[in-house]
Amino acid sequence: MSDGPSRGIDRRAFMKSALAIGGASALSACLDRTSDEDVPRGTTETDPSSLPERQHAWNDALARDDAGNPEPVQHRLLLLLDYDGDGAPSDADRRTVADALDALERAYAWRHDGLLSTMAYSPAYFDRFETDLPESVDLPAPTALASFEDPALDTPDAILHLASDHAHVLLAVEQALTGETDALNGVSVDATLTDVFSVAQRRTGFKGDGHPADNQDARGVPTSKPVPDDAPLYMGFKSGYTETQASEDRVTIESGPFAGGTTQHASHMRLNLEQWYEQDDREARVGKMFCPYHAEHDVVEGAGDNLGTDAAMSKAKPAAEAAETDGFVGHSQKMFGLREDGRPLILRRDFDSTDGGHAGLHFVCYQRAISEFVATREAMNGDDLAGDSPLGRRDNNGILQYIDVANRGNYLVPPRSLRALPTPRGDA
Template sequence: MHRENRGVSRRAFLQSAVAIGGASALAACMDREDVSVPAGVEDPGSLPSRQHAWNEHLDRDDAGNALPPRHHALLHLEYDGLPTDADRETVTSALRTLERAYEWSSDGLLFTVGYSPAYFERFDADLPDAVDLPEPRPLSDFEDPVLDDPDAIVHLASNHASVVLEAEEALRGNRDAANDVAVDDALTDVFSVAERRSGFVGEGLPADNQDTGGVPDSEPVPEDAPLYMGFKSDFEKSQASEDRVTIQSGAFADGATQHVSHIDLNLQQWYEQDDRDSRVAQMFCPAHADSGAVERTGENLGDSPRLEDCGDPAETASERGVVGHAQKLEGTREDGEPLLLRRDFDSTDGGNAGVHFLALQREISDFERVREAMNGDDVSDSTPVGRRQNNGIRQYLSVTHRGNYLLPPRQRRALPTPEGADA
């Protein structure tokens, strides 16, 4: 064990509690955190129609970048048969309890409920043309992921580990109250929980949780890094706006699509075989490594990774034999704006350093287009860069799972039909 002679930090303890889950973890977590959580709204109907309307309710750093909540859980849910009005009322009640219990913010609770293509297959009708929701599939020649097909997925997020755990326990029917609000109905009165995943993001959390598979014994993750790979990624100007990822018309207007993949990280190679300049070149671009543009985790860059300074990916690959991850993605912008709003977070699920890559977009095809650019096959076919070697960060990533979901607008999130009716 890397840290066998050290005490467990408060941050590491809280993350471990979220990873374990359950009533015992919640009790221990509440004792350790001892925070006053702001209450929610009396009328949940006053909240935004968009479930993914988080940005105005997130903390910000000094450069104005939105900071994601620090603790996360993903619940995969299964549902049998065709939805009934009674089941919809139960789901609505369970979700509105959370909205009454916790402020819609990072210091309270932010959450979404999404539905998979498998869920919608039970209906005779098809989803409207405005909704692009294909089955998940492998997106490169080097991956063979499990294709997730739960009926629904719930994403819970908060700065406070105890909030994530208490909200989950309420949804599972294991709490009489959540933040002093009575719990009358549970999601598990309607759904069964097929799988649970968890994670974290934020300064200090990856360093506190590097005693896991895929990380060298030398404990290389920088103490101030928000993510395992040592760099920040939440630059405001590298994120799509919530407007850009929102479905604009039809029954699911104000909704979005969500892609969730799990990726194992090979940090042994990332930190022990490559020096910092190599890591900067592969994460951002070689020009950034040459100029020393990226200090520490990249906080000096402000609200933009300054990719306009990186040059053309194919030219860089041809001349330098390496191309940057972010550099390749710059060409996928439309009207100057990125296509994806990323809300990913790190994880120790499965006993290995990893990331749950959660992306919101208007259409799943937007995500697949960005992933194609990340693959960089067009670059590797005509330059010294390999399909994986020196091709951004591909050689350090192993995709284990992929899933696609529709996030309906809030008023249609309880067991919707493809037409959006009766939901």
């Protein structure tokens, strides 16, 4: 049995809660309701080359909606990891990490209903080495990116992003990586990440139609005006339209020892959904998420499944013009001004969460250089649009007033062949 949407609201909420709690008891409870029977086995034992060298190459492994947009993977787990050794990692530790990650891909197919992952490393990790990263890698330490935010700056050595349509797969993988089980989906697991790392923090979440509505028992969610039943995200609208995302080619590092890799930003944002749903009516929410044109002309049906592959953003006027004539600008409208060959610079794989008991968003994105994410965030801030218009730093300025950035972290995602404790120069 699948633990996807077809199994009903109670089941989805249960799986989300089990993943958020974690541990052997949560896995056992999940397995009482499901099994690995429908989870495809990996193929790397017979054909290791079947997996892409780009860890971030997920798109071909995702389901598609009626318009051809990639569907989000429903359940997510982020493990922030601290290396237990002193100084630069040893070759023995490197083999252990490689074996632990390889076991996951023998156990589960590289696809949305199996398991997808990226293993990435922070600037703090590379500070362990005497040599620096090459100029082809833009990986600064994280920092606050707006005058009105004061986030905690994450500095683990590594971060493992795990995604599956089956919550119990992520729980089982976590148990295997921490040495609590020695088999996954019938495949033996002989090495664990916790032989090398300590888990500094775990973050969990979900994305997809109905999941936010099933998880409204969190702070920041209004009881008087609940999240729409069909919404894939807490704020009520679809995201991830093909043409509002960078391609995987565009975010890939092109040269140097980490060619085929990418950079990753991961931030945690708390959402003020009480203000979003109780202060604003649907027309205002559509205008602030997309643009004033979409609100005025009733362009968005439901969560936005009717908007094709580009969210119909070609209808939007330039953000500066909207700020002057309409008195507010939409979030997507601001992003539309920062594009290359008609598409953004970053590839988002964000998801909602109730970590800490509060409705939130884990904003995970990939880009060739962290500077491109910084430029994207500056466009979202819209400081250049305010001027003499009614826009403030946050009011009438997209969705800024409804989010609070709690954490930020920057990482390098090496190509698959270098994902086990890489050196700054990509040495074997």
